[in-house]
Amino acid sequence: xxxxxxxxxxxxxxxxxxxxxxxxxxxxxxxxxxxxxxxxxxxxxxxxxxxxxxxxxxxxxxxxxxxxxxxxxxxxxxxxxxxxxxxxxxxxxxxxxxxxxxxxxxxxxxxxx
Amino acid sequence: xxxxxxxxxxxxxxxxxxxxxxxxxxxxxxxxxxxxxxxxxxxxxxxxxxxxxxxxxxxxxxxxxxxxxxxxxxxxxxxxxxxxxxxxxxxxxxxxxxxxxxxxxxxxxx
Numbered sequence: 001x002x003x004x005x006x007x008x009x010x011x012x013x014x015x016x017x018x019x020x021x022x023x024x025x026x027x028x029x030x031x032x033x034x035x036x037x038x039x040x041x042x043x044x045x046x047x048x049x050x051x052x053x054x055x056x057x058x059x060x061x062x063x064x065x066x067x068x069x070x071x072x073x074x075x076x077x078x079x080x081x082x083x084x085x086x087x088x089x090x091x092x093x094x095x096x097x098x099x100x101x102x103x104x105x106x107x108x109x110x111x112x113x
Numbered sequence: 114x115x116x117x118x119x120x121x122x123x124x125x126x127x128x129x130x131x132x133x134x135x136x137x138x139x140x141x142x143x144x145x146x147x148x149x150x151x152x153x154x155x156x157x158x159x160x161x162x163x164x165x166x167x168x169x170x171x172x173x174x175x176x177x178x179x180x181x182x183x184x185x186x187x188x189x190x191x192x193x194x195x196x197x198x199x200x201x202x203x204x205x206x207x208x209x210x211x212x213x214x215x216x217x218x219x220x221x222x223x
Contacts, residue, residue, distance in 0.1 A: 033210075033211065035213070041215055041216070042117075042119075042201055042213040042214050042215040042216045043157065043201070043213045044213075045210055045211070045212060045213075048210060056208065056209070056210050058210075088156075090156055090157070092211075097209055099144065099145045099164060099205065100145075100162065101145070101147040101149075101159040101162050101203065101211070102159070102211055103159065104156040104157055104158075105156065106155070106156050107156045
């Protein structure tokens with residue numbers, strides 16, 4: 001059984017640019033949740049995808065968007081990058097409405113300069 | 114009021130002591146509660162899940178849940194230097210989203 005994988009592991013972008021982060025879900029999981037974790041803070045919920053549709057969103061502006069594909073993998077896109085977008089981006093997969101805790105991927109460290 | 118709150122720490126305990134970490138949550142409809150451990154530069158790792166009122170023990174870890182008080186805690190017995198990390202409380206809310214607290218930094222002093 002493969003775990004959650006994220007790519008790339010590290011990324012440096014310039015303010016104003018756009019970035020795409022990728023996540024492959026754990027085998028058998030149909031839901032993907034994305035989190036942003038700034039340094040010294042807890043993970044903040046960005047959004048969740050189920051059946052290729054956004055299924056809940058945290059307090060993030062529309063320039064944060066996502067996709068889920070038929071194989072349940074997912075992308076997080078961020079447009080018009082700002083310095084404050086520098087963070088660890090975490091992806092977790094799960095079964096919809098399972099009560100178990102999430103297993104996270106290793107994350108993507110995004111630095112905006 | 115934030116959805117999940119934790120003692121900000123940092124918390125320092127001597128090796129071999131009991132570390133006590135606390136968490137409160139606001140959504141009364143929440144049914145699943147988790148503790149994650151996060152080492153610096155790494156992603157969070159699930160260490161305990163609890164769903165019913167009372168205590169749940171797993172090795173040196175004990176999670177305690179009191180839904181009436183909207184309170185969750187984690188006790189780490191016989192603390193080891195390798196337990197030094199940030200501990201994140203997470204709650205699956207009534208709208209099926211997992212919300213994290215800000216974390217408590219624990220330092221176990223040899």
